[in-house]
Amino acid sequence: MSLLDGRVAVVTGAGRGIGRAIAQLFVSEGARVVLNDLDEAPLAEAKAACDAIAEGHAHVSIGSVTDAAYTDALMQQAVDDFGSLDILINNAGITRDHVIHRMTDDEWSFVIDVNLGGTFRCIRSAAPHMRDVAKAELSEHGEVSHARKIVNLFSTAAIRGNPGQANYTAAKMGNVGLTRTVAQEWGRFRICVNAVAPGFTETRLTAAKEAGSELGIPEASRKASLAKIPFGRFGQPEDVARAVLFFASPLSDYVTGQEINVSGGLQIP
Numbered sequence: 001m002s003l004l005d006g007r008v009a010v011v012t013g014a015g016r017g018i019g020r021a022i023a024q025l026f027v028s029e030g031a032r033v034v035l036n037d038l039d040e041a042p043l044a045e046a047k048a049a050c051d052a053i054a055e056g057h058a059h060v061s062i063g064s065v066t067d068a069a070y071t072d073a074l075m076q077q078a079v080d081d082f083g084s085l086d087i088l089i090n091n092a093g094i095t096r097d098h099v100i101h102r103m104t105d106d107e108w109s110f111v112i113d114v115n116l117g118g119t120f121r122c123i124r125s126a127a128p129h130m131r132d133v134a135k136a137e138l139s140e141h142g143e144v145s146h147a148r149k150i151v152n153l154f155s156t157a158a159i160r161g162n163p164g165q166a167n168y169t170a171a172k173m174g175n176v177g178l179t180r181t182v183a184q185e186w187g188r189f190r191i192c193v194n195a196v197a198p199g200f201t202e203t204r205l206t207a208a209k210e211a212g213s214e215l216g217i218p219e220a221s222r223k224a225s226l227a228k229i230p231f232g233r234f235g236q237p238e239d240v241a242r243a244v245l246f247f248a249s250p251l252s253d254y255v256t257g258q259e260i261n262v263s264g265g266l267q268i269p
C-alpha cells in the first residue's frame with residue numbers, strides 16, 4: 001500500500017524542477033497525475049520519467065495557469081482521464097526580478113498573475129470536482145469518502161523579503177493568505193489546504209544568472225545564500241517534493257491552513 005494509491009492529482013508547472021519531482025514522487029506513491037506546463041519539451045521529458053516509474057500514470061496538459069478557460073479544462077481533464085480530482089498542487093511559478101524603482105507594470109502584473117492569480121484560478125476551477133463532490137458526499141452519506149488536498153507553493157524569500165523581488169514576494173505571500181482562507185472556507189468539506197515554502201532549491205529559477213537572462217540569480221547572491229544555510233547545501237527538488245507529499249497524503253488529514261519551510265534550517269528573521 002502506497003501513500004497515494006487510487007488518488008488523482010494535478011500538478012502545475014510539472015515540466016521542470018520542483019513540479020517534476022513532485023509528479024515523479026506522486027506516481028511512485030501510486031497516484032495518477034495530470035502534468036501541466038507551458039512548455040511542451042520539458043513536459044514530454046517529465047511524462048517519460050513518470051512512465052518509467054508506472055506506465056500510463058501520467059498524462060500531460062499544455063497551457064497557462066493565467067488562462068481561466070484553460071484551468072477549467074485542466075481540472076476537467078483529470079476527471080475525464082482518471083475519474084476524479086483528489087489533489088491539486090499549485091506549483092507553477094516564474095520570476096522577473098528588478099529593484100522596485102525600475103520594475104515595470106508588466107513585470108509586476110505578469111509575476112502576480114502567474115504566481116498568485118494562477119493559484120486562485122486553479123483552486124476555483126477545481127471547486128466543482130473537489131468542493132462540490134465532497135459536499136454531495138456529505139449530504140448523501142453524512143461523511144466524505146476521503147480528505148482531499150490542495151498544496152500551494154510559496155517561498156522563504158517571500159517570508160523574509162528579498163531585494164529585487166517585490167512582485168514575486170508579494171505574490172508568494174498572497175498565496176499564504178489564499179491558503180489560510182480557502183482552508184477555512186472548505187474545511188467543512190475536509191479539503192485540506194496547506195502551503196510549502198522552498199528555501200534555495202536548485203532549479204532553473206536559481207541557476208547562475210547569465211548575461212541577458214530573465215531568470216536565475218547572480219553568482220555572488222548564490223554564494224551569500226549558501227553561507228546562510230546550516231545544512232551547508234542548497235535544496236534539491238526532491239527535498240521539497242517530500243514535504244508536498246506529506247500535505248498531499250493521509251499523513252496530514254487533520255492538518256489545514258498551515259505552512260512549512262523546506263530550507264535546510266535557514267533562519268527566517
Ligand SMILES: NC(=O)c1ccc[n+]([C@@H]2O[C@H](COP(=O)([O-])OP(=O)(O)OC[C@H]3O[C@@H](n4cnc5c(N)ncnc54)[C@H](O)[C@@H]3O)[C@@H](O)[C@H]2O)c1
Pocket residue numbers: 012013014015016017018019036037038039042063064065066090091092093094114118153154155156157197198199200201202203204205206
Ligand atoms: N527554486 C527555488 O529555490 C524556489 C524557492 C522558493 C519557491 N519556489 C517555487 O517553487 C515552484 C517551482 O519552481 P522551480 O524552482 O521548480 O522553477 P522551474 O522554473 O524549474 O519550474 C517551474 C515550471 O513552471 C512552469 N510555468 C511557468 N509559468 C507557467 C504558467 N503560466 N502556466 C503553467 N506553467 C508555468 C515553467 O514552464 C516551469 O516548467 C514555483 O512556484 C517557485 O516560485 C522555488
